[in-house]
Amino acid sequence: MRDIFDRIRENKGPLGKWASQAEGYFVFPKLEGHISNRMKFQGKEVITWSINDYLGMANLPEVIKADADAAAAHGAAYPMGARMMSGHTDFHEQLQQELAAFVNKEAAYLLNFGYQGIMSAIDALVSKDDIIVYDVDAHACIIDGVRLHMGKRFTFKHNDVESLEKNLERATKMAEQTGGGILVISEGVFGMRGEQGKLKEIVELKKKFNFRLLVDDAHGFGTLGKTGAGAGEEQGVQDDIDVYFATFAKSMAGIGAFLAADQEIIDYLKYNLRSQMFAKSLPMIYVKGGLKRLELLKTKPELKAKLWENVNALQNGLKDAGFDIGTTTSCVTPVYLKGSIPEAMALVKDLRENYGIFCSIVVYPVIPKGLILLRLIPTATHTMEDIEITLKAFSSIRERLENGTYKRLSAAVSKAMGE
Numbered sequence: 001m002r003d004i005f006d007r008i009r010e011n012k013g014p015l016g017k018w019a020s021q022a023e024g025y026f027v028f029p030k031l032e033g034h035i036s037n038r039m040k041f042q043g044k045e046v047i048t049w050s051i052n053d054y055l056g057m058a059n060l061p062e063v064i065k066a067d068a069d070a071a072a073a074h075g076a077a078y079p080m081g082a083r084m085m086s087g088h089t090d091f092h093e094q095l096q097q098e099l100a101a102f103v104n105k106e107a108a109y110l111l112n113f114g115y116q117g118i119m120s121a122i123d124a125l126v127s128k129d130d131i132i133v134y135d136v137d138a139h140a141c142i143i144d145g146v147r148l149h150m151g152k153r154f155t156f157k158h159n160d161v162e163s164l165e166k167n168l169e170r171a172t173k174m175a176e177q178t179g180g181g182i183l184v185i186s187e188g189v190f191g192m193r194g195e196q197g198k199l200k201e202i203v204e205l206k207k208k209f210n211f212r213l214l215v216d217d218a219h220g221f222g223t224l225g226k227t228g229a230g231a232g233e234e235q236g237v238q239d240d241i242d243v244y245f246a247t248f249a250k251s252m253a254g255i256g257a258f259l260a261a262d263q264e265i266i267d268y269l270k271y272n273l274r275s276q277m278f279a280k281s282l283p284m285i286y287v288k289g290g291l292k293r294l295e296l297l298k299t300k301p302e303l304k305a306k307l308w309e310n311v312n313a314l315q316n317g318l319k320d321a322g323f324d325i326g327t328t329t330s331c332v333t334p335v336y337l338k339g340s341i342p343e344a345m346a347l348v349k350d351l352r353e354n355y356g357i358f359c360s361i362v363v364y365p366v367i368p369k370g371l372i373l374l375r376l377i378p379t380a381t382h383t384m385e386d387i388e389i390t391l392k393a394f395s396s397i398r399e400r401l402e403n404g405t406y407k408r409l410s411a412a413v414s415k416a417m418g419e
């Protein structure tokens with residue numbers, strides 16, 4: 001018999017194996033200072049393009065005051081216990097009602113973290129006879145939620161409606177045998193590549209198939225749609241999303257999340273979401289802080305307008321300079337370059353050290369081998385100067401990538417990695 005720790009010592013996992021080369025720099029970097037367009041990394045100022053504070057809420061004086069007032073009034077703990085037992089307040093209810101109204105649903109329920117919350121929602125929405133059909137590129141929290149499902153599940157090709165249709169045909173046949181139903185899961189915006197989920201087309205399939213639709217709109221909430229109600233509003237199909245999910249971790253610059261749906265569905269979820277029934281309620285800082293953020297979302301449309309001014313300037317600037325930014329239809333701005341992992345590491349180091357630009361980097365196995373994805377998240381706090389500096393830096397690093405500079409620099413990295 002083996003000690004389970006032996007395997008852990010031998011195999012640190014797909015990301016963990018890079019720890020000795022990457023930790024503190026490419027992973028677990030420490031950004032310091034107030035959350036904004038400029039922060040400090042290893043003592044030097046950088047333009048930050050890797051924080052999902054889309055609307056720049058994190059650092060608004062009204063928001064900081066609301067959080068501080070809530071902390072002064074309640075401390076960080078109140079209310080204690082799960083919602084069902086002792087962790088319930090008028091303010092939790094108020095935030096739910098306001099969120100529901102904002103995303104145009106009958107009711108909403110707060111979640112203390114989006115990740116666990118959506119996992120539990122998937123778990124609660126289906127029984128073993130039901131079939132889940134979900135986008136193959138869905139966020140880890142959806143994949144983990146599907147893992148809890150005891151029945152059948154099918155993936156459809158990423159944002160491919162034809163593939164969804166084929167899988168719905170299979171799922172329908174299967175559901176007829178099991179006596180169950182079908183849950184389709186997609187995202188409002190896919191956070192790596194920035195494409196909106198094809199919600200309109202998915203909803204269209206409801207005419208042909210019988211299913212319910214759950215949408216994770218983490219990146220769409222606050223950034224898309226006329227009022228900021230998200231990808232469903234943007235695509236004119238909010239009413240056809242049966243269960244809507246968004247987190248406070250992005251546009252709302254907080255912690256927590258919510259589900260919104262018809263009253264009877266929320267009433268059911270309230271009594272069946274295991275991650276909420278058996279976990280501490282969201283503290284007041286996030287509830288009262290959430291009410292303030294939502295108020296600003298509703299009353300300060302200039303935040304979203306500024307965000308989009310920056311998104312358009314950045315994305316158009318990159319396209320005009322000949323960069324491949326893929327098929328994004330949201331604020332998420334990917335830049336695709338060709339190169340190896342060691343080249344990518346040398347390039348990112350150059351960007352940070354010599355150009356003062358901090359962005360996230362994604363490589364194989366998240367994207368195909370030989371591709372480098374630099375992911376930029378514009379926010380309302382960025383300035384045109386930040387964008388100009390970044391565009392110049394990107395042209396310069398592309399030149400260095402193409403003339404082999406990073407290949408040479410990365411030879412040392414490869415050697416260190418034993419490649």
Ligand SMILES: Cc1ncc(COP(=O)(O)O)c(C=O)c1O
Pocket residue numbers: 113114115116139141187191216218219247248249255256257
């Ligand atoms: C698409 C998506 N869904 C869910 C989550 C999880 O939300 P939370 O951070 O509230 O746990 C994230 C990350 O924040 C996300 O990007």
